[in-house]
Amino acid sequence: MKLTFIYFDFPFWRVEVGRIALFMGGIEFGNKVVGNEEFTRAWGTGRLDDGTVIPFHQLPCLLVDGVSIAQTAGISRFCGKLSGLYPRDDDILAAQIDQFLDFSTDVTELVFATGRGDDDEIKKAKREALAEDELLRKLQMLENCISSGADWVLGAGLGLADIAIWRLMGWLTSERVDGIPAGIISAFPKISKVCRAVDAYPRIQEWVSKTYPVGYVRGHYG
Ligand SMILES: N[C@@H](CCC(=O)N[C@@H](CS)C(=O)NCC(=O)O)C(=O)O
Structure with missing residues (x-):
């Protein structure tokens, strides 16, 4: 199964839940980063410049073997099921x-x-x-x-x-x-x-050091 997240260059929760779920499950995936100009076009047309469908003209999307899946919660559940972080029987x-x-x-x-x-x-x-x-x-x-x-x-x-x-x-x-x-x-x-x-x-620390820019402020947690 080929999995590619489509999102901006920003580790927002909407895309990170799915990505981290797959990472924790040891499942490979790719990323397609969309810039503001391309997104403005996709917002109007529902397609990226390469023709990829963006169903609700919003990001994130997850491409699964070429099929575009939208909506953060749906993407998160899908990735959670693949990685064992979302129950199939509870x-x-x-x-x-x-x-x-x-x-x-x-x-x-x-x-x-x-x-x-x-x-x-x-x-x-x-x-x-x-x-x-x-x-x-x-x-x-x-x-x-x-x-x-x-x-x-x-x-x-x-x-x-x-x-x-x-x-x-x-x-x-x-x-x-x-x-x-x-x-x-x-x-x-x-x-x-x-x-x-x-x-x-530990696995989150690993993800952060692998994917977040050095010195990136992840938040202040008190
Ligand atoms: N209901 C969608 C909302 C996604 C959303 O609003 N994404 C923002 C970027 S973080 C966006 O595409 N905004 C443009 C728009 O809503 O037209 C979800 O949960 O994924």
Whole structure:
């Protein structure tokens, strides 16, 4: 099976969950990096310059033997199934994992939608307000879902939910999202603990040193 991720040159959670799942499972895959100009064209046409279909004119996509699969959660589940990180015979655990993938999408949309169409200063002000209100409310809900003392969001080992939350929080606390302070995580010790555990996990460390630029700020986890 030939697997190729199509995404920007940025290790965002939306693509990293699938990539890391495959990496952890020892499954080979490739990457096609799309620049902003090509993406603008694909956003309009639904195809990359080489003709590859982008079903919903959005990224990420995963090409599986030439078939384009879109949507982060679907891609993550597919990769999780290949690598043993997403159950094929435990519907409740599968649904629990799904809820954290979809939660990560909700938070991402909440942030991206804030200030969309506004100039940079207004956008920043709106995101600062978000970081003091609705975003905190969402993160508190996530905090409430994690058991005290747990290293992982679900079960006894690192899984897709942890990878999603680690990269989502890494993005939010990276100081690359104008208006969202890196310290936002400090009110949430259980989320911080999960992020630190993922960040220190040997196979994740291996992935980071293999694929992230030296000195890349992965986030501030408290
Ligand atoms: N529901 C999609 C959303 C993907 C998405 O919004 N991706 C961004 C890039 S990170 C994008 O393509 N934005 C352009 C657009 O939505 O038109 C998913 O979960 O993958």
